[in-house]
Structures are given as C-alpha cells and as structure tokens.
Amino acid sequence: MNEKKCKVLAAQIRLETLRVIHALGFGHVGGSMDLADLMAVLYGEVMRFDPKNPRWEDRDWLVMSKGHAGPVAYATFGLTGYYPVEEAYTLNKPHTRFPSHTDRKLTPGVDLTTGSLGQGVSTAVGAALGNRIDGRDNRVFCIVGDGEADEGQVWEGFHFASAHKLSNILFFLDKNGYQLDGSTDDILPHGDLAKKAEAFGLYTQEIDGHDVMAIYDAIQKAFAHTDGPSCIVLDTIKAKGATFAEPKREHSSQPSEELWQEALAASEKALQDIMNS
Ligand SMILES: [Mg+2]
Known part of the structure; x- marks a missing residue:
C-alpha cells in the first residue's frame, strides 16, 4: 500500500468529481465527495479490474448502491483508464453515457444499475451468490x-448475505x-449502525472514512474473515473538500459560478499540496 500515491489519487478524484458536476452546474456533491478516499483505496490498491475490458469475467465488482454518487464513480473510472475523464463532463446532458445515477448499460466500469435506494444491496448480494455458484473468486x-x-x-440483503455465508x-x-x-x-435515528450490522451477522469494523491507511487495513481484515460477509462503517464528512457544501453538509448543491471557481481552486491547491508533501 503506497499511502502517498493513494492520497494523491483521492485528491485527483475530488477535483475531477467537482469538475464533472460543475460541467452541469448542480448535483450530488455531498454524497460523492465523501467517498473519494474509499474510491482511491479500492481502485488504486485493492480491486482487480481491466479498464480496457470492463466486463472482464474475473474482475471485482463495485456496486454503488447509493447511486446518486455517480459523479465520484465517473471521476474514478476516468482517472483509472476506462475513458478520458473529460468525457464525464457531459454528466446528465442529452445522449451522455454519464447519467446522474449509475447505469450499467451506459457507463464502462459500472457493474450494476442503482439509484433506487436499497436495491443495490440486493443486486450486489445476488452477484456475490452468482459468483460463488459459478466457482469464481471475484469479490463484490x-x-x-x-x-x-x-x-x-x-x-434484508444483509440478512441474506449472512445466512448464505457470502464471504465474497x-x-x-x-x-x-x-x-x-x-x-x-x-x-430516522439509527442508533449504533455498526452494532446493527454486526447483529445481522456481518463482521463489522468502524473507521475514519477519510484515512486511506485505515481503509486499506480494514479491507484486508475483512477478507481475512472467511466465515461470512463483512461491513466497514465509514465515519465521513459529507461533501468533504467542497468549500461551498462541506460546512452545511449539503446533499444537492447548485452554487453560483463564483463559489464553483472558489471550490475548484481550493481542490486544485489541495492536490498540489499533497503532491508536494
Ligand atoms: Mg448520508
């Protein structure tokens, strides 16, 4: 695990996520930006994939069940070679391959269509069960x-994954x-989400969702646990790194062009600072 390389990729993902949404002018900044560190660890260090062959049968699968975070997935896929990242600047425009919510029929790198909340968990569990039945070692x-x-x-999805001991x-x-x-x-207060996930039979850890080393280590521990499915609860700051959205933890944002430029400049600087560190 190369920590600096991973932090640089996370900063690039944040910047490109902002650029993707800025091209449309508005969108789901909050829930996209807070996943940049996770996506950098997954696509920089952990997952098996081939951008030249997105449907490679031995690939690991990503299911963005919170499908409104499409922009962070598009930024990540662009930066890891699925297509030139600038192509995703057509977000949600007519005839684009990049709808606001992820769609497997349109975007290379998207394994399952999501956006109807909750359903991604069920389809991801189905993919994991299918891979196991086929005798594959792909992870979801x-x-x-x-x-x-x-x-x-x-x-229900957690319950099913646990009952079928889906350690993949x-x-x-x-x-x-x-x-x-x-x-x-x-x-709708959840109480302790980690304890709840654990009660549903998932091997569960809770970590700082912006600490790339902690994310990497937790993923290794999760897959060392082979009795059944795992869960990592990520403590994150919604909209992290987007200057106009982070203070209010905005879900959807439509800032003025001036605020966009301020955020893009801050994100470019954050990337430079990490590269120079
Ligand atoms: Mg949330």
Whole structure:
C-alpha cells in the first residue's frame, strides 16, 4: 500500500468529481465527495479490474448502491483508464453515457444499475451468490449510504448475505450523518449502525472514512474473515473538500459560478499540496 500515491489519487478524484458536476452546474456533491478516499483505496490498491475490458469475467465488482454518487464513480473510472475523464463532463446532458445515477448499460466500469435506494444491496448480494455458484473468486464491493439504511431492503440483503455465508461481499456504510432532507438523527435515528450490522451477522469494523491507511487495513481484515460477509462503517464528512457544501453538509448543491471557481481552486491547491508533501 503506497499511502502517498493513494492520497494523491483521492485528491485527483475530488477535483475531477467537482469538475464533472460543475460541467452541469448542480448535483450530488455531498454524497460523492465523501467517498473519494474509499474510491482511491479500492481502485488504486485493492480491486482487480481491466479498464480496457470492463466486463472482464474475473474482475471485482463495485456496486454503488447509493447511486446518486455517480459523479465520484465517473471521476474514478476516468482517472483509472476506462475513458478520458473529460468525457464525464457531459454528466446528465442529452445522449451522455454519464447519467446522474449509475447505469450499467451506459457507463464502462459500472457493474450494476442503482439509484433506487436499497436495491443495490440486493443486486450486489445476488452477484456475490452468482459468483460463488459459478466457482469464481471475484469479490463484490457494495457502497451503501446511511440515509439509504432507512430502507428495510438493506437489512434484508444483509440478512441474506449472512445466512448464505457470502464471504465474497464487503459492504461499506457511508456514515456521513446526513441525507436528502437533513441529519439522519432528525429523520430516522439509527442508533449504533455498526452494532446493527454486526447483529445481522456481518463482521463489522468502524473507521475514519477519510484515512486511506485505515481503509486499506480494514479491507484486508475483512477478507481475512472467511466465515461470512463483512461491513466497514465509514465515519465521513459529507461533501468533504467542497468549500461551498462541506460546512452545511449539503446533499444537492447548485452554487453560483463564483463559489464553483472558489471550490475548484481550493481542490486544485489541495492536490498540489499533497503532491508536494
Ligand atoms: Mg448520508
């Protein structure tokens, strides 16, 4: 694990995520930006994939169950060679391959279509079971939002994965404390999400979701646990790195052009600072 390389990739992902959404002018900045560190570890250090052959049958699968975080996936796939990242600057425009929510029929790198919250967990579990039935050792990485965890389907999926001892799936619960309409504590308090996941039979760890080393180590531990599925609860800051959105933990953002330029400049500087460190 090369920590600096990973931090540089995370900063590049943040900058490109902002550029992708800026090209449209508005979008899901908050839930995209807080996943940059995870995506950098997954695509920089952990996952098996071939950008020239996105449907390679031995690839690991990513299921962005919180499908509104499409922009961070598009930035990551562009930076890792699936297509020139600038192509994703057509986000949500007519005839684009980059809709706001991830769609497997349109975008290279997207393994399953998501956006209807909760369903990504079920389809990811199906993929993991299918891979096992086929005798493959592919792993499935499924990213779930904490607001998304209001959906009963998330817990049904966890229950099923655990009952079938699917040790080839790893869930990430992005605990940023906010969802579309406000804080998760105001809307539907979860209590201790890690304990709940554990109670559903998942081997669960809770870590700082912005610490690339901690993320990498937790993933290694998760796959060393071969009795069943695992879960990593990521403590994150919604909209991390987006100057106009982070203070208010915004879900959707439509800032002025001036605020966009401020955020893009801050993100470019953050990247330079890490490269020079
Ligand atoms: Mg959330």
